[in-house]
Amino acid sequence: MELDELRGEHVGMLVSGGLSCVAVAAWLAECGVDVTCFVADLGQSAPLPPAELVTLLGRQGLKAKLVDLRREMAELYVDVLRYQASYEGGYWNTTGASRAVLVAGLADTLRASGCTVLAHACVGGGNDQARFARYGAAIAPDLRVFTPWTSRFMLDRFQNRADMSRYLTEIGYPAEIADYATYSIDGNLGGFSHESDELEGLGTSAQAVRPLMTAWPQRAPDLVEDFEVRFERGRPVAVNGRPVSALEAVLAANDAGGRNGLSIQTVVENRVNGTKCRGTYEAPGLELLGRCLTALYQVSLDKAATELMRTLSVRLGRAVYEGRLRETDTVAAASAADTLTATATGTVQVGLYKGNVIFQGLTDLVDTPGTARQTRFSNGGHAWHVLPV
Secondary structure (H helix, E strand, O other), rough: OHHHHHHOOEEEOOOOOOHHHEEEEEHHHHHHOEEEEEEEEEEOOOOOOOHHHHHHHHOOOOOEEEEHHHHHHHHHHHHHHHHOOOEEHHHHHHHHHHHHHHHOOOOOHHHOOOEEEEOOOOOOOOOEEEHHHHHHHHOOOOOOOOOHHHHHHHHHHOOOHHHHHHHHHHOOHHHHHHHHHHEEEEEEEOEEEEEOOOOOOOOOOHHHHHOOOOOHHOOOOOOEEEEEEEEOOOEEEEEEEEEOOHHHHHHHHHHHHHHOOOOOOEEEEEEOOOOOOEEEOHHHHHHHHHHHHHHHHHHOHHHHHHHHHHHHHHHHHHHHHHOOOOOHHHHHHHHHHHHHOOOEEEEEEOOOOOOOOEEEEEEOOOOOOOOOEEEOOOOOOOOOEEEOO
């Protein structure tokens, strides 16, 4: 879309607070485009909390609306956990997951506000461009999707992130927004991804990252912290003996996992377009709940179900990453995983210590056909015996 075209539309700009999206929104408004910034509260805390970002945008003369999508984000993460849908290297791709929630959660709000265009400021030719294009077509085909960094007039105005940083500084934006020319974060209540000029070099240590949710393991407490989670049909329903919603479960696990140094991973991953890219990721709560759920699946899924679940997990993890959660084959794979995880009920106790999850016990299990266990030493050690039901 060209600038003159946009002047005849009402643009709904998805604004997370990152350098790129704020610069695009501010400059389009300056050029006479009718822009409304939609700030989704996905549980993120940086670069600014969502409510503070809306206030800042308003002070700068931009129309801005806050939409709370934390519950929807947490519900998707419960599914991602149940399906063990991590991506290459076993990390939780919180960026890919959030794109589905953003489009589904904001489409009706954009329409109700009279918007005809859904705009984002993700890098042209990148993963997010493909994700937004797919979810836009699947969820909001009536809204045109505008990707600024595929438009010549945007690239002429901002040739790099340093240009955007200078522009925002000149018009009065604070350092929390404007000073990310060579470092990029994307986050929500599930975790944060980190990219930078340093991290693109394969010889750079992960210590170049500034974690936002997780302590480095060497700085975590010197005492083991007990953690207990109750699952029903693969869903976390209680933490440390207290009933919880999906949102409360993720937040409680974030606190425990983060202060004990879980989940910081650096991965050189295969991207949507077939290239490779290095990034560093932290998702302490998802890592903790995922490890607990793995222990439960080991006793609640039989051999064939375990094998099939592994296959489905790889497929669903790729669907999260590539923005394909609404496609027919993904829905079918998720339905199969729902059937397999229906038997996963029990309470898992673990200890957390400097990046480690130490198994402590499984209780309150539901008897499942095909998962009988054998013992040896509790029967003298000379022969294997099947435990009585």
